[in-house]
Each structure stands twice: as C-alpha cells, then as structure tokens.
Amino acid sequence: MKPLETRLARLALKGDQRAFAEIVDLYKDKLYHLAYRMTGNRQEAEDVVQETFLRVYKNLDRYDENQKFSTWIYRIATNLCIDRLRKRKAIYSLDAESSDHEGLDGYAMLPSDGRTPESELLLSETQRLIHEAIATLPVKYKSVMILRYLQELSLQEISDVLDMPVTTVKTRVHRGREFLRRKLEHKL
C-alpha cells in the first residue's frame, strides 16, 4: 500500500478537496517552520507556505510517486525560500561588508531584530542569539542546516530535496556548523 500522502495526493488530483486539506494540515507547520527559519520573517513565511501549496495543487499531476511526497514538497518550499533570499540579496547585498561601518555587514544594518515584532515570541536571549545566527548563515548553508536540524531530514533526504550529491550536503553541514559555532561560541 502506498504511503498516506501519496494516496491523499491521488484523491486530491481527482478533485477531492478534503484530501488536499489533509495534506495542508500534515505539512503546514513543517513548511511554515522551514520558511520562517529561512526567511526570518513571519509574513514572508506565510507567503511561502501559501505559494508552496498552490504549486503543489497545480502540479499534482506531475508528482512522481516513486519519490517521497515530503521530498517533493520540501523541494518546492526550499526553492521558493532560496528565490526570495536571492532577490532580497540582490537589493541589499547583505553579505557585503560595508566599508563605512567596520565589521558590520548588511544584516547588521537592517532594523535590529531586537525591536521588531519578529523577536517578540523569542522567549530568551539565547533563542534570540540563535535566531540571529541562523539568519546570518549564507543561503547555501542555511537551507542545508535548516533541513538537517529543524526538519530532522537525513543527509540522503536533503540531497534529494536540494538535488545535490550527499558529499556536498555533508560539506555544507560541516561548514554551516562551523559558521554557527563561530557566531555563537563567545555569546553562549
């Protein structure tokens, strides 16, 4: 018997709206969490989740049942997040260090997270520091780290989602981990 999601996807393809609603319920929190960590912004996270489900709905007939449904839906959501981050980067060039403000990159020059509603739900200083450290990860490490740590995907699954070799995923996990360590080691 096929996995639950695959059966739901089939029903949804035949026009069963309730089956699709079940898919939404199964994945909305996971995708929201993913998108929120990727974009660092609740509104954008909602937009990404909504767009992801819309794409899933429109492309149900292209879903290949040989791959896991979760891999497919994570791929769509991750790509949408990466697209947004790239567009944003093109506008602000956040990673470029500014010569006028020594040691500060574009992220530091955005309105501080500490005053925006984004951090209102962060309970502690520790959470805020980690949230910021994740936000400053370069995109290519960020997607890997989030899938690995916050979605608890295996290295193989991440390699399927991001369509890159497992060895590359591994290298990125290692570099991402080192990046976070350097950001956090003197603060925690």
Add this chain to the structure above:
Amino acid sequence: MKCNVAVVFMHDYLDGDLAREDTLQLQQHLKHCPACLSRYESLERTDAFVKAMPMEKAPDNLSYRIMKSLPSSRRPAAWTSWVRRHPAVSAAAIFMVVMLSSFVSMWNQSQELSVSGPDLEHVVFEGRTVIVPAGQKVTGDLTVVNGDVQVLGDLEGNLTVIDGSVKPLASTAHIAGQVKTIDRAVDWFWYKVSSYFGTLAYGS
C-alpha cells in the same frame, strides 16, 4: 591523529556518520588535545542549541486561507483531459453543435415570404401565393421562399420554390427554364435521422 583530521571526524560524529573505530581514535585524540576538546564541546553545544529551537507553528487561519486561495475546481482540467483523449468525438461534437446552431438560426429567420428575381414588376402577390398573371411575361429567374407559386402567364427563366409548392400549371402557362422545389423539412428530417444514429453510436 592530526588536529585537522580530528575536526572532520568531529563533524562526522555529530552527523551520526562516524565508524566505531574512528570514534575510538577521536576519543583518544580528545583526551590528549585540549584545543580539539574545547572545539568539539563548542560544536556539540551549537548543535544542541540549534536543535532546541522551538517549532514555529503556522497561524491558525493559514489552512483556511490556503484552501480558499486554490483555483475553485479541478473539474475543468478533467474536462480538457477528456477532450485530449477523445479528439475525434470532440471534433464531431463541436461540428454537430455548430451545424445545429446555424441550422436552427436559419430555420427561425426564414419564416416569412420572400421573392427574388430580376423582374418582379409583373408578379402579383395574393397572401402567401405568388402569381404570374395570365398574359404577363416575366423575364429572368424567379425564386420564392416560404410561399406557393401559381404560374398563369409566361416565365422566361428558372423557377425555384423553397418550402412551398407550385400549383398545377394552367394551360396558358409557359415556363422556359426548369422548375425546382426544395423542401427544407426534408433536410430537417435528415438531420433528425443522422443525429439519432449519432446517439446510438456514441451514447447520449
């Protein structure tokens, strides 16, 4: 073991991807290298903190908004895929619809009497009957739609009667061309018969 190898092993270990023997080697190295031990502890802490980040839940009404944002129905897609699978039947169906609609519109518009021909001056109308009076000479063709024709005089051309009849020719009558009657009801009947066989063939 060199420290740079030890760092790679640390990461593999944290990935749950380090063989048992290598783990033992790493353990030995960490016992003797405080720098690597502190680095490992720092990495382990980072891992633990990141993993401990609370799950962010989607807002309550997000499901509702998602379902509302979907295109209203997939049924049009099913319809088009049926058309794609049955191109011949679809083409035939569209042809029938076009033919039927044009036929119906023609059928409706042509209820009134109309007469055409180059020489209508010598023709007399009596109700729905078109008369070529005795002793009169009509030159050219005469076409009558939705009316009867009575020829008492001369007609120097063809006579065409559509949806009407030609009354028996009087002895004084003379028609130079051909007489032709067309009954569109026959066409209508033919249409009925063919569509009946159409439903037999494809189902209603």
